[in-house]
């Protein structure tokens with residue numbers, strides 16, 4: 078580890094003989110020119126002093142990896158302490174005495190210097206560890222979640238009209254392995270379901286006659302569906318539901334015939350609103366199928382609906398009153414309607430699907446789910462008691478009782494418990510086979526029991542079976558055609574390496590659709606804004622014109638500082654004198670200027686869902702996180718899904734699970750996931766249904782042990798060097814000299830930093846993102862705490878990843894380089910607010926909640942939160 082790799086703050090130091098400063102760190106009195114000169118001199122001295130402090134300070138060791146139970150709280154305390162230290166130290170000491178150590182320096186300087194730190198990108202970085210060679214996990218030509226050719230939908234008993242609609246309108250012709258196994262069971266024809274559905278059904282040339290095939294006494298099974306990401310789980314449960322509703326209209330019925338007035342027949346519960354939206358849209362598409370004449374079947378009465386938090390409850394009530402046949406919803410809102418909406422009729426409910434059941438439990442919805450199940454049971458009993466059986470429709474095609482379907486990626490203990498408690502006469506189905514016993518399913522899928530990473534068609538189903546596992550020996554698999562990479566990047570170079578990686582991806586494939594995962598919503602807002610607008614160079618006049626002298630000085634000094642770095646020298650070894658005169662040859666593609674006309678520069682607008690990028694010309698920028706208004710979330714989701722342009726979606730884990738965003742070519746995990754299951758789900762947004770895709774994980778040098786952890790779980794990203802990423806960008810931009818890739822990286826970093834300096838919005842977003850991401854870092858699960866420990870972060874270096882030139886204490890104090898935001902009053906207010914926020918604490922949630930921590934107030938997105946169960 079390099080000397081300065083410990084917890085050393087990038088604080089400015091003070092000196093005994095410093096000029097007299099105002100409370101804002103500015104020299105008083107004298108001529109304008111003298112003051113300028115004095116400031117410049119002070120800045121240089123502070124910089125030198127700061128350098129000295131850094132060199133003499135000792136690295137702080139990473140906290141010992143013991144006493145995990147206490148660690149969560151300890152970690153929270155530490156972050157709060159660190160934030161208080163870097164933000165509030167100034168209260169303790171206002172003396173200008175010579176600092177004894179870095180901490181003291183911090184305390185002394187806060188509230189005084191408001192200086193810029195422009196450090197070189199390529200110096201003082203920790204060593205990048207060399208990693209063991211990893212056999213690429215994507216060397217197989219066969220994809221593990223591809224559609225199987227040996228069967229057809231009619232072969233597994235699906236309604237003929239549905240089959241032709243799937244083929245002609247949706248271009249879906251062959252079922253996936255999980256569909257082959259689960260659809261017959263859900264259609265109610267489990268006798269036909271066999272370990273290898275394809276063998277059993279042959280080529281499926283004969284249409285399946287439900288009336289003939291379903292025996293009156295055939296037992297109905299609840300179903301547990303477990304399958305790899307992107308294997309078509311939504312259609313696996315929706316097709317049988319619609320199939321049976323359709324059949325019910327064509328067969329003799331006792332009681333009322335199925336109609337909209339009979340209320341809700343199927344409820345699909347999802348952990349996120351976006352997933353509910355997706356299920357709703359798929360159901361909408363399916364119910365609009367044309368029905369062959371004289372078949373007696375009717376589809377027009379089926380009405381899909383959606384109730385999710387964030388929508389107006391009154392309009393939801395109205396929809397429920399009219400009748401919603403297939404309802405997609407999130408748990409909190411469903412419980413609310415079950416308890417309070419009298420017109421919500423579930424008397425005829427025949428299916429309850431818990432999609433992403435493991436995620437629902439992770440989010441703490443266990444109690445809500447238990448209440449929902451109890452209420453549904455209670456309402457079913459009441460119906461028979463009060464109205465008698467006549468109120469029910471009893472078409473033979475319909476299940477005689479409510480069928481519960483659980484979809485989950487894993488068979489962890491909490492999911493097993495839920496399955497045991499809620500499933501009646503269950504079948505456990507994966508892509509390989511059907512089990513009667515949950516323990517047997519888990520046992521057979523343990524590492525060593527099944528093969529992993531298939532090399533041929535026959536093994537394909539075994540691969541997916543490996544996903545079924547228990548807590549002790551968790552093992553995961555990803556689509557075998559997915560290319561997984563990891564790039565180890567020192568903190569200072571993170572931002573520019575991300576830009577390079579994105580540029581390289583667009584160069585390789587100009588219409589790439591990329592998702593960038595970040596740990597918190599503030600980082601999402603910042604990256605979205607920065608990479609949309611940061612390629613526009615601000616006009617020097619904006620600053621010249623500014624009444625505040627400091628701004629002018631900063632703008633000039635900034636480039637002096639840059640020029641102090643040998644890295645930033647131009648081709649001939651000369652330095653530019655003034656950023657305003659930097660040659661356009663050094664500017665990135667598409668760099669433009671905004672000047673007097675839009676002096677204030679761009680701002681972040683709430684109602685904006687897409688931005689053109691100035692950093693990646695031609696590309697569209699999107700963002701998605703839980704703090705956005707529901708309407709914007711829905712619009713963004715739909716716009717990014719439909720986009721055929723080069724596009725980037727910046728998001729938290731709100732988009733990690735279940736979302737089917739078509740044709741995503743690349744996943745970048747810029748902030749590492751909160752646990753391995755999240756890794757699996759994030760990368761699962763690409764390489765869907767046999768398509769190619771790549772996933773790149775960014776790690777700090779101190780986090781490289783994470784790769785070993787991933788390998789232990791069967792996930793094997795190969796090592797990609799940061800240097801190769803930066804060199805490739807430089808080369809493809811026509812930079813010929815082998816040594817100049819560092820200059821190019823420096824240019825890009827400087828451009829983004831300049832933008833943050835002069836743009837009020839960018840500066841605010843950068844600081845907020847910086848602080849929030851440190852807090853989010855502290856929410857990694859305790860099992861991974863030895864890898865992701867907040868004490869191993871170099872706060873000063875990290876600031877550069879947010880294009881910040883302030884020291885950490887300036888950021889935490891709310892001090893900015895946006896001169897107008899620096900009035901004494903505002904400083905005081907901001908400081909107070911910050912201290913209050915730190916005291917009040919950010920709510921640290923554990924493990925998988927990192928994403929929800931990051932998306933802000935969880936109850937706003939997922940409905941009321943319930944207590945996490947103790948045995949989770």
Ligand SMILES: Nc1ncnc2c1ncn2[C@@H]1O[C@H](COP(=O)(O)OP(=O)(O)OP(=O)(O)O)[C@@H](O)[C@H]1O
Nearest residue numbers: 249251252253306307308309310311312735737761
């Ligand atoms: N048999 C099929 N043939 C072709 N496309 C299909 C088939 N089944 C589903 N699809 C399509 O595949 C995409 C992914 O399906 P879906 O979202 O249901 O996957 P999933 O298994 O739920 O993934 P995840 O676990 O990531 O949520 C959808 O666009 C869907 O229309």
